[in-house]
Amino acid sequence: MKTPRFLLPAATAGILALTLSACGGGGGGGTTGGGGSDADQNLDARGPITFVQGKDNNNVIRPLIDKWNAAHKDEQVTFKEQTDQADQQHDDLVQHFQAKQSDYDVTDVDVVWTAEFAAKGWLQPLKDKMAVDTGAMLPATVNSATYKGTLYAAPRTSDGGILFYRKDLVPNAPKTWDEMMGMCSVAKANNIGCYAGQFSKYEGLTVNASEAINSAGGSVLDKDGKPSLNTPEAKAGLGNLATAYSNGNIPKEAITYKEEDSRQAFQSGKLLFLRNWPYVYSLMSTEGSSAVKDKFGMAALPGKDGPGASSLGGHNTAISVYSKHKATALDFVKFLTSAESEKFYATQGSLAPVLGSLYTDQDLVAKLPYLPVLKTSIEKAVPRPVTPFYPAVTKAIQDNAYSAIKGEKSVETALSDMQKSIESAGAGS
Amino acid sequence: MATELGPTPVKAPASGGTPVHHAPKGVGEDNRIASQGRWAAWLLAPTIVALAVVIVYPIISAIVMSFQKDAGLDPATGLFTAGGPAGIQNYVNWLAQQCSAPSGGTVACPPGTLGGQFWSATATTFFFTVVTVAFETVLGFWMAMIMARTFRGRSLVRAAVLVPWAIPTAVTAKLWFFIFAFEGIANKLFNTTILWTGSEWPAKWAVVIADVWKTTPFMALLILAGLQMIPAEVYEAAKVDGTTAWQRFRLITLPLVKPALMVAILFRTLDALRMFDLPYILTGGANNTTTLSILVINQIRQGFNSAAALSTITFIIIFLVAFIFVRFLGANVVEQSGASGKGKK
Numbered sequence: 168m169k170t171p172r173f174l175l176p177a178a179t180a181g182i183l184a185l186t187l188s189a190c191g192g193g194g195g196g197g198t199t200g201g202g203g204s205d206a207d208q209n210l211d212a213r214g215p216i217t218f219v220q221g222k223d224n225n226n227v228i229r230p231l232i233d234k235w236n237a238a239h240k241d242e243q244v245t246f247k248e249q250t251d252q253a254d255q256q257h258d259d260l261v262q263h264f265q266a267k268q269s270d271y272d273v274t275d276v277d278v279v280w281t282a283e284f285a286a287k288g289w290l291q292p293l294k295d296k297m298a299v300d301t302g303a304m305l306p307a308t309v310n311s312a313t314y315k316g317t318l319y320a321a322p323r324t325s326d327g328g329i330l331f332y333r334k335d336l337v338p339n340a341p342k343t344w345d346e347m348m349g350m351c352s353v354a355k356a357n358n359i360g361c362y363a364g365q366f367s368k369y370e371g372l373t374v375n376a377s378e379a380i381n382s383a384g385g386s387v388l389d390k391d392g393k394p395s396l397n398t399p400e401a402k403a404g405l406g407n408l409a410t411a412y413s414n415g416n417i418p419k420e421a422i423t424y425k426e427e428d429s430r431q432a433f434q435s436g437k438l439l440f441l442r443n444w445p446y447v448y449s450l451m452s453t454e455g456s457s458a459v460k461d462k463f464g465m466a467a468l469p470g471k472d473g474p475g476a477s478s479l480g481g482h483n484t485a486i487s488v489y490s491k492h493k494a495t496a497l498d499f500v501k502f503l504t505s506a507e508s509e510k511f512y513a514t515q516g517s518l519a520p521v522l523g524s525l526y527t528d529q530d531l532v533a534k535l536p537y538l539p540v541l542k543t544s545i546e547k548a549v550p551r552p553v554t555p556f557y558p559a560v561t562k563a564i565q566d567n568a569y570s571a572i573k574g575e576k577s578v579e580t581a582l583s584d585m586q587k588s589i590e591s592a593g594a595g596s
Numbered sequence: 597m598a599t600e601l602g603p604t605p606v607k608a609p610a611s612g613g614t615p616v617h618h619a620p621k622g623v624g625e626d627n628r629i630a631s632q633g634r635w636a637a638w639l640l641a642p643t644i645v646a647l648a649v650v651i652v653y654p655i656i657s658a659i660v661m662s663f664q665k666d667a668g669l670d671p672a673t674g675l676f677t678a679g680g681p682a683g684i685q686n687y688v689n690w691l692a693q694q695c696s697a698p699s700g701g702t703v704a705c706p707p708g709t710l711g712g713q714f715w716s717a718t719a720t721t722f723f724f725t726v727v728t729v730a731f732e733t734v735l736g737f738w739m740a741m742i743m744a745r746t747f748r749g750r751s752l753v754r755a756a757v758l759v760p761w762a763i764p765t766a767v768t769a770k771l772w773f774f775i776f777a778f779e780g781i782a783n784k785l786f787n788t789t790i791l792w793t794g795s796e797w798p799a800k801w802a803v804v805i806a807d808v809w810k811t812t813p814f815m816a817l818l819i820l821a822g823l824q825m826i827p828a829e830v831y832e833a834a835k836v837d838g839t840t841a842w843q844r845f846r847l848i849t850l851p852l853v854k855p856a857l858m859v860a861i862l863f864r865t866l867d868a869l870r871m872f873d874l875p876y877i878l879t880g881g882a883n884n885t886t887t888l889s890i891l892v893i894n895q896i897r898q899g900f901n902s903a904a905a906l907s908t909i910t911f912i913i914i915f916l917v918a919f920i921f922v923r924f925l926g927a928n929v930v931e932q933s934g935a936s937g938k939g940k941k
Contacts, residue, residue: 257897287675288675367880368883419794423778428777556669556898559709566707585708587703588695590698591698591709591711592898
């Protein structure tokens with residue numbers, strides 16, 4: 168045999184390269200729909216599983232997993248902690264699901280990703296044998312986890328927007344948008360800004376713009392998931408923000424605000440009204456630099472004739488269709504969403520529960536005084552558009568709402584562009 | 597080991613660069629060359645595998661993907677289905693800014709889609725590239741001239757100049773984000789109320805300023821290396837001949853530092869063309885600061901295959917710019933020829 172020996176390394180190299188490429192091969196090629204067969208398998212299987220979520224900031228999930236592991240010797244849960252960046256968490260999940268890996272059994276899913284993952288066929292439908300009882304949960308949180316009429320994840324924590332107001336300047340919180348705008352004369356008299364939310368061009372603007380549209384009685388998507396923005400209600404909603412920005416009721420700098428900038432503006436006494444998430448409560452009432460410590464109150468967001476419709480934040484918990492031990496996974500999901508665990512999220516991590524009953528729980532209200540207001544907020548809340556094309560939809564809302572608020576284009580044009588962009592995203596390519 | 601040997605001459609794997617000596621032939625000599633070649637092949641194998649895995653495979657895979665349609669939604673089940681072959685449609689869509697229409701076919705991309713941003717992102721990318729590289733070259737040259745001199749505390753100055761370059765870009769971006777915030781230092785210092793990240797030109801200049809601050813040291817360092825190659829005698833001779841400082845700079849420094857300068861400009865240009873983290877963190881791509889790389893990243897979340905097409909287009913654009921530089925402007929990176937380092941015209 169006269170095989171030139173030096174070909175050997177080359178051949179080895181080639182084979183190695185091929186093997187490695189094969190590993191990555193599933194990466195981007197085709198996203199296969201369905202998953203019907205995967206969803207029917209391993210429903211009764213029990214064994215060790217892995218739970219995946221982003222950074223466990225307040226040491227909430229580890230004690231719970233320890234508790235579970237102590238009681239379930241043969242069904243141990245391993246915790247896989249991701250980064251604290253939402254985009255990175257999303258991409259990490261996509262990679263694992265795309266490769267059909269079974270090592271992510273139970274995952275934490277942001278409310279806005281749920282539809283996308285469900286449409287990709289990666290999440291186990293929670294029905295029949297896998298059903299989870301959502302009867303006691305706030306309906307808006309259940310809607311955020313429902314795609315095409317099927318529940319794909321169990322709501323675990325929630326969040327809603329709250330109106331913070333200076334109770335030393337306005338004794339009673341405004342109930343409607345017009346009422347709030349009427350109170351802006353108080354802000355002018357005190358030489359401070361009147362109202363701000365988060366209007367920088369990022370996810371927060373989608374939240375604020377959707378709130379404006381929903382609060383005025385409009386909606387971004389209709390029941391069938393089609394955009395419904397060319398309506399007088401949507402025009403009134405987005406128009407409210409655009410008008411307030413142009414007449415100065417929303418200060419000019421608010422176009423650069425994200426959550427923290429807007430909190431600092433309110434906290435240093437430069438704003439009369441602030442729309443923000445409940446997390447700012449403890450910071451504004453305890454931080455040494457806060458100029459508004461005992462001077463602010465909390466109320467539901469103002470709407471057209473009553474409380475407005477907040478956008479919904481929070482996280483759901485889903486089971487991967489590729490999990491090998493789905494019976495254990497389901498038990499673990501039920502454990503994570505039990506009343507006891509929900510209460511622990513609230514006390515340990517200040518995370519809003521999804522169970523309505525906890526919002527009137529005496530212990531919790533003593534610790535988190537905003538809970539009753541937040542309950543109203545979440546009861547009225549509308550999930551951000553539940554669509555598998557969420558990245559494109561949020562982009563369409565951000566770009567056009569930003570231009571409309573800044574007055575670069577009319578509200579009608581902005582809404583019609585938004586409508587067309589979302590239609591185009593849904594059309595696929 | 598091997599005693600039986602094919603007569604085949606050693607084929608050094610491409611881009612190997614191992615010197616293979618072509619000595620006069622003799623049997624023993626031949627043996628030695630062959631075993632040397634075999635040894636070289638073994639040594640090179642890991643590198644080739646690594647290159648194949650991390651460079652060749654992803655590029656080919658991306659090009660293949662770019663000819664596939666993105667997954668579409670099956671209206672009946674609400675589930676995604678693979679898109680199938682697309683031909684050059686993805687490329688056409690980007691270049692002509694066409695988006696799919698609800699009724700089938702394509703329409704001009706409405707504002708609020710990524711597809712409608714291709715040409716503006718290209719213009720923004722080139723704007724950033726030209727402006728930042730111009731500033732960095734002038735400032736870098738100036739800094740290099742200072743650093744090249746001998747004076748007390750020179751090493752301290754050199755170290756201080758390098759600090760911005762040593763900070764990771766993401767950190768730099770966050771730093772400047774705070775500086776350019778409405779309540780930030782920039783506005784406090786100049787007593788202005790500019791919305792730096794809230795309108796188009798301030799946002800663009802914010803990115804330019806941050807990038808110049810960060811990357812000028814890199815430029816300065818490369819130019820400094822070029823300056824130090826110039827022998828001091830040349831200047832002395834010129835002085836004896838009674839030249840002015842300006843003449844020395846124009847007739848001696850500039851021509852002699854040109855090879856190093858061109859390489860520095862080429863590197864920076866290619867780097868600036870793929871600018872991503874700075875605008876992404878500083879402005880989030882708002883107010884027309886979306887570069888091609890930001891567009892690619894955003895598109896990845898909406899559909900892999902058109903993102904692959906876009907990144908291929910970006911690759912071609914950067915490749916063309918590099919080609920023009922090397923071919924016509926005499927940036928001499930690849931050739932290691934003459935000490936004069938004249939680029940080929």
